[in-house]
Amino acid sequence: MDKLISPADAVNLIRSGDRLLVGGFGLSGTPRSLIDKLAERDVRDLTVISNNLGTVGQGLGKLLAARQIKKVIGSYFTTNRDVVQAWERGELEIELVPQGTFVEAIRAAGAGIGGFYTKTAVGTLLAEGKEHRVIGGETYVFQEPIGGDVALIKAWKADTLGNLVYYKAANNFNQVMATAARITIAEVDEIVEAGALKPEEIQTPHVYVDYVVLGEYVKVGGRYVARPGNA
Amino acid sequence: MLNPRTPERERIAKRIARELRDGDVVNLGIGIPSMIMDFAGDKKVFFQSENGILGVGPTPPEEEADYDLVGASRNPVTLTPGASLFDSCASFAMIRGGHIDLAVLGALEVDETGEIANWAAPGASILGVGGSMDLVAGARRIIVAMLHQAKNGKPKLVRHLNCPTSGVKRADMVVTEKAVFVVRDRKLILAEIDPGITVDELRAVTEANFDVSPRLAPYTN
Numbered sequence: 001m002d003k004l005i006s007p008a009d010a011v012n013l014i015r016s017g018d019r020l021l022v023g024g025f026g027l028s029g030t031p032r033s034l035i036d037k038l039a040e041r042d043v044r045d046l047t048v049i050s051n052n053l054g055t056v057g058q059g060l061g062k063l064l065a066a067r068q069i070k071k072v073i074g075s076y077f078t079t080n081r082d083v084v085q086a087w088e089r090g091e092l093e094i095e096l097v098p099q100g101t102f103v104e105a106i107r108a109a110g111a112g113i114g115g116f117y118t119k120t121a122v123g124t125l126l127a128e129g130k131e132h133r134v135i136g137g138e139t140y141v142f143q144e145p146i147g148g149d150v151a152l153i154k155a156w157k158a159d160t161l162g163n164l165v166y167y168k169a170a171n172n173f174n175q176v177m178a179t180a181a182r183i184t185i186a187e188v189d190e191i192v193e194a195g196a197l198k199p200e201e202i203q204t205p206h207v208y209v210d211y212v213v214l215g216e217y218v219k220v221g222g223r224y225v226a227r228p229g230n231a
Numbered sequence: 232m233l234n235p236r237t238p239e240r241e242r243i244a245k246r247i248a249r250e251l252r253d254g255d256v257v258n259l260g261i262g263i264p265s266m267i268m269d270f271a272g273d274k275k276v277f278f279q280s281e282n283g284i285l286g287v288g289p290t291p292p293e294e295e296a297d298y299d300l301v302g303a304s305r306n307p308v309t310l311t312p313g314a315s316l317f318d319s320c321a322s323f324a325m326i327r328g329g330h331i332d333l334a335v336l337g338a339l340e341v342d343e344t345g346e347i348a349n350w351a352a353p354g355a356s357i358l359g360v361g362g363s364m365d366l367v368a369g370a371r372r373i374i375v376a377m378l379h380q381a382k383n384g385k386p387k388l389v390r391h392l393n394c395p396t397s398g399v400k401r402a403d404m405v406v407t408e409k410a411v412f413v414v415r416d417r418k419l420i421l422a423e424i425d426p427g428i429t430v431d432e433l434r435a436v437t438e439a440n441f442d443v444s445p446r447l448a449p450y451t452n
Contacts, residue, residue, distance in 0.1 A: 006327045010250075018329070025282045025301075025305070025319070026301065027298070028299045028301055028305070042398070045420055051319075063299060075360055075361050075362070076359045076360065077358040077359055078356075078359035084358060085443060087356060094358060096359070096360055097360075098318070098361075098362070098365050099360070099361050099365060100323030100326055100327050100364075100365035100366040100369075101364075101365070104320065104323065106320075106325075118327065118368075119327070119368040119398075119400075120327060120364050120365045120368040120369065120398070121364045121368070121398065122368070122398065122399055123398055123399040124395060124397060124398060125351075125357065125395050126360065132394040138418065139399075147374065166318075167299050168299045168300045168317055169282050169283050169301060170321045171283055171316065172282050172283055172321050173318070174318070175318040176319065176320045200389055219299075222295075222307070224298075
């Protein structure tokens, strides 16, 4: 399979200063093997585009602990106390975007759309300084697209062409993020032959996927644990 | 504990459960709203979770929990027959596009016009908004579930918001453990009151001005 590389090789594609899209809602749907490897590298000043920053010391929490993140764009950072503390110390810049606006801005970036107007956040602090427009008698606020250099996403299965399917609610931001970066790297639990996934079940067509890595975590009792031999 | 099951909080959840109508698509916020599912009885409602589920079912026993099937508070959930799973983009298109019949939200404050503040305390670090503003802007009907007063006794129904607003769209109903208010033409109207207190006693713990419905009813579960 041409697109299959190791997690270690995959993170070599990431440079200091890159804008990095990372999937996941909490830790569900988070490409943890890729993040683990990135946390071992001397890659800094990243702008991370992710709904949240994992939990303390897990998922993107590892990159934060290693001080590799300069700025984060997302919707919810209050549940990881490390994030709050880093922000209070002035070590982390945070751009807060309502969750629906955030995900639609990523969709826009991936779909070649130069932004959109939304009613969400009109009249709030998060709309301050942004362009407003009245459409059909209602006020909307403009949101620019949010794209990046590299997307790290987590899917359930890939076929050998890079077509992807997601597991239950672990899809979340992954499907849209796969479309919005120059390079998309998908971490998966399983790789099957092309043709083994039904065409109508494929959620991310292979055109969006540049590289596939086999994850180093396996699901045991409803949670991911390190794959034996990779602990 | 994040969600203590006090009688006051359960009372609010039970009262709002009575507002559910067969066929409703309902998004429940975290905190008190998340308890409403337990009181929905045999009503045929469809619970939506913003991370991409329509048809959320009850909490599974821990040994059956799958942490890739979670609700908005990252709590393990189950799926009901006919449930569907989709990505965050589709989920928020559903919310923003007016396809959610009812959103039940917790709040820090509601002002006397029904404007909601439910994402940030004044002066505190503004680091989390989640889907709250999308729900305020997009849900067809909004019910606020909150205790009548903050821990320090300050009224949560205020004249003017002290906390930053969540949007310009108003709540349709506010349910506390003491009273039920409906919002009509940007005015709070007291519709139901705890039979143990008088309207004057309620006013003493409510900063917001409110009218009293001519059909004021006792607040019972």
